[in-house]
Amino acid sequence: MRYLLRKFGFYLVALWAALTVNFFVPRLMPGDPVLILLAKLGQRGPVTPEMRASVEALLGAESGEPLWHQYLDYLGNLAHGDLGVSVTFFPAPVSSIIGQTLPWTIGLIGLATIISFLAGVGLGTVAGWKRGSWLDNLIPVTTMFQSVPYFWLALILLFAFGSVWPLFPLNGGYDVYNVTPGWNGPFIGSVLYYGALPAITIVLSSVGGWMLGMRNMMVSTLSEDYMVTAEAKGLRPGRMMRRYAARNAILPSVSGFAISLGFVVSGSIVTEAVFSYPGIGSALLQAVSGNDYALMQGIFLVITLSVLAANLLVDLLYSIIDPRTRSRA
Template sequence: MLPGDPVSTVLQSMQQQYGTTVQASGDLVARYRTEFGLDGSVIEQYLRFMKNLVLHQDFGPSLLSYPTPAQDVIGAALPWTIGLMGITAVLSWVIGVAAGAIAGWRRGRLGAEVTANVAIAFSQMPFYFVALVLVYVFSYLLGVLPNRSAYDSQLTPGWNLEFIGSVLQHGILPAVSIVVIGSLGWLLSTRMLIVPLLGEDFLSYAEAKGLRPSVILRKYALRNCYLPQVTAFGLGLGFIFNGNVLVEQLFSYPGLGSTLVAAIKLQDLNTIMGITSLAIFAVLTANFVLELVLPLLDPRIKGWR
């Protein structure tokens, strides 16, 4: 439904680079339309796309790196997104849930109240704003951390300490910008779940048995918060395959977010469909895994005897 199509983009690019005219490329247009699956009606295009996807796992050629298949382009960007977004998602959840549990358990104390108010004030701040502040401070003022790319361009990718160290160094700023805001959201939601539990009979009973407060918090109070928090975390893991578009764009990080933006600019429909299909599959898979994991965390929701 969008104006233009990938074929026009290819021909315009060829015209700019090699001087090929669109008017003199009738056979070339027909060939490209067939190659990109744009010939025939919309229904025929859809059925052909689904056939290639289901039977051959083929999304067709990508304009970003023609004639490389779109799945190869996506596969090259996927590890970077999983590495960055996956690690930051886990860190945000662990830090936020732990801090939120402590803040809720110690409700009314100065430190807990200050932490909760700071979280409320900054939890809705966009990731990219924090990223801009970090770039300004640590890259431009102090000059201690890089602010672009995923590794030093002078290095050859490989499993060696120098390259891995460069990847970690380049990933600090984008990771911190995501973890800072992400953990605040988990903090608030966990605190909201912990506070209503205070004073419940089962906690009073655990205290009467002489258990330490840390044990009561970890094994009794926090365990009742796992169900909604793990569910939300599992669904959130499915969405990391989209990448954090703005953060990846800001740091020129070669993940799926940057790839998706580049594909949209070029009207690379095959790559766009590949990324969105991957995201859909990831969310559905996360739902399925949750159905298997949640009964292990909370026996009350078992659907069998």
């Protein structure tokens, strides 16, 4: 119990620090969101103090309010689930923008991350079990895709399979002209079709790391005494590979997978920028270019919570798998 309380206390402090940084960093950026919003509304001429005060109140701040008071208001609004109003998508609230874009990111990046993990661990298990086979020799090729800059790999695949051989669409999340959004077959099929190439890019760029890590852990595990004992007892090779070798070799990969899930949201920016995908990464880019403090803070909050939750999950998982971590804490 003391271990759990200590961990929860640490992550609460980390969350407070992240929220504090999340508040101050956007306000250090150049630009004036009030002027940006007025320009969007077609305002011409000088901005009066009354007009500025009205817009600032609309955006969640009062004119002349000290920074520390804004900080307290910011924490109070977060406690009530109020993330403010977006300047970029005015007058939509930030929570609405995140609710619309986050499912796209989780669906694409999250599913691609799971596929790459399962494929990499499975192939790495076989490659480590059968050292020197053609699959083992294929690992340098897969790691080559990981070493290539992600945006460059995405642009190559987009040019090859979207332009030269038009097998996939060039941009977007679904066919906006011929399907109606909703839980219907044509829309789901269109979403899968438009997300196929971005997902393939993510899998190609990450499967090599999972495969190499699992292969090396398998090689290390095969030299353990319990594997020699299992072989001496005459156990079937398939059972030895699955129940003894892979089961112990996969532990580091599981922790890495949990952490990678935490970075699903933050890792979507490059993907969605290259493929013009309507996810939370695209919304973040628009928020940064438009000095949209409220939207930036809301998205950073989602990223912070996802990363902290993933790290907490890993700590709790390790405390169950290896009780020695609790005794050393």
